[in-house]
Amino acid sequence: MSAEPRKRFVGRKTQDGSASSTEVTRKPVRRALNQIPLDILQDEALNEAIKLLPKNYNFEIAKTVWKIRTAQSKRVALQMPEGLLVYACVVADILEQFCNVDVIVMGDVTYGACCVDDFTAMSLGCDMLIHYAHSCLVPIDVTKIKVLYIFVTISIDEQHLVNTLKKYLTGQRLALVSTIQFNYTLHSILEPLRMQNIQAVASQQMPLSKGEVLGCTSPRLDDTAVDAIVYIGDGRFHLESCMIYNPDIKAYKYDPYDKSFTIEEYGHDEMRAVRKESINKAKYSKTVGFILGSLGRQGNPKTLELLQSKFIERGFAVVSVVLSEIFPQKLAEFTGIDCWVQIGCPRLSIDWGYAFSKPLLTPYEAMVMIGQDEWLPNNAYPMDYYATKGYGRGQLPRA
Incomplete structure (x- = not known):
């Protein structure tokens, strides 16, 4: 592969925050x-x-x-x-x-x-x-x-954030999410937002903190009770997790560094089509390679054992490979493998799976392939990898 593949799914910025404010210095805990x-x-x-x-x-x-x-x-x-x-x-x-x-x-x-x-x-x-x-x-x-x-x-300019949400989202019901660095801010603005007629909650996917999201783990929200997701942080990786799991809820991002406020979009239909195609190709496999991620604690041996036992029961030959990072060129060196199941980062398959010559499935997709899990309704794709009963913890989320 001569060129590095481009990421397939990106969003658009369509709205900038312009509320004035002063810098807030947080008191120590x-x-x-x-x-x-x-x-x-x-x-x-x-x-x-x-x-x-x-x-x-x-x-x-x-x-x-x-x-x-x-x-x-x-x-x-x-x-x-x-x-x-x-x-x-x-x-x-x-x-x-x-x-x-x-x-x-x-x-x-x-x-x-x-x-x-x-x-x-x-x-x-x-x-x-x-x-x-x-x-x-x-x-x-x-x-x-x-x-x-x-x-x-x-520490960020909390008043600017409150003013921005007041300007654009007054009267709406919000689910606030963030990475752990901004989780304190998330909770500290809940009451000020309520005083501005903005209903805001810090949703939770156990065992994460309330309001916390990871790139692979987010809360499943009730779209009849939430009008919009507001992500506090820079970048899109963690926000995309919440968007993937909640495709029917509008998403916004407040970047505390440049104080911009943007509407974010995601190609849900395209992503699901690409992932379904990979699963359908993998169904014809005879030999399945299982990758146990060794970057820190990404790979869970219990998950590996669980998935391999399910595949062996169904007559597949399995091969185990340990890798710290997974690249198309590296996997292309292995011959005789018809598809891969990687127990590391689910987003690697979702964001970059199309760049690999053989299907590269997540544990969830592998279980869908053999009929042990199912596609979620309403165009949603589960982002519960490290939930209490998630695949990342060696569990079966929907068993």
């Missing part, structure tokens, strides 16, 4: 800070060092110092998404100076909460992993070493 000893909170040298980081990004340095000291850690790994790696060396220097620990910055790509890489951190001799900018998708009681999740809550 007292419940968490009250647990931290005063000698850390009032350490002048530490507080001076913290000023090297952006003031509207909460890296929770004092909490981190306290946790490292309490655990008596000797070597700590830092794992950040690419957008935060620019601050990694500053954070590492602070922790080395004030905790007397070795710090390793993990440079491998980190797409989301599923990429928590405690295995690699442990192999590097670390006794603690600090994972930034994602929620606790992988519980700390199942990781191989201590894991501290830092959400990196970002």
Whole structure:
């Protein structure tokens, strides 16, 4: 393949927010800070060092110092998404100076909460992993070493957001969603919106936080009770998850960085047609390759075992492959495989599946293929991968 394939599904921006406002500085969360000893909170040298980081990004340095000291850690790994790696060396220097620990910055790509890489951190001799900018998708009681999740809550201009929604969506019933960085803002504006005659709720897909969405996991909304989805954040990846699961509800995006407010659209019919075509082609397969994602904790061995047993029962030959990242060129090197089922990121198949020479199915699509799951009505496509009973947790969502 000579050229990198273009992403198939994109949206359009059709509306800009222009409400005026002033910058809002968020107050610290007292419940968490009250647990931290005063000698850390009032350490002048530490507080001076913290000023090297952006003031509207909460890296929770004092909490981190306290946790490292309490655990008596000797070597700590830092794992950040690419957008935060620019601050990694500053954070590492602070922790080395004030905790007397070795710090390793993990440079491998980190797409989301599923990429928590405690295995690699442990192999590097670390006794603690600090994972930034994602929620606790992988519980700390199942990781191989201590894991501290830092959400990196970002302070934004909340009044501008409220004014924007008042200007365009007064009288409507809204479902507010965001990534974990803006989840505090989402909840803090609920009451101000109600005072402006805007009904707003923070919908939930358990076990995620209320209002939180991931690229593969979003709440299923009642289109008779919700007029519009409003996503707070930049980019479209996480918003698309909610749109895919709720095709009949209009979606908006408020970007807190450039303060734009846009209507977002998605090619639902085209996406479903492409995915149905892949499933129909895969039905004629004799040998099915199962890919267990090894990027952090993306791949669930229980899911692999569940799917393979179903396919073996139906007479398919199965082959297991472990990959950290999945590319068309890599899979093309395998001969004798008629189709693939990847247990990693469902969005890889949805967004990029057409670029592969053989069908590349998600666990959901694989189960539809063998009659163990079904297409949802009303053009919806399930985004419940890491829900409590999702395929990502080795469960059968609609069993």
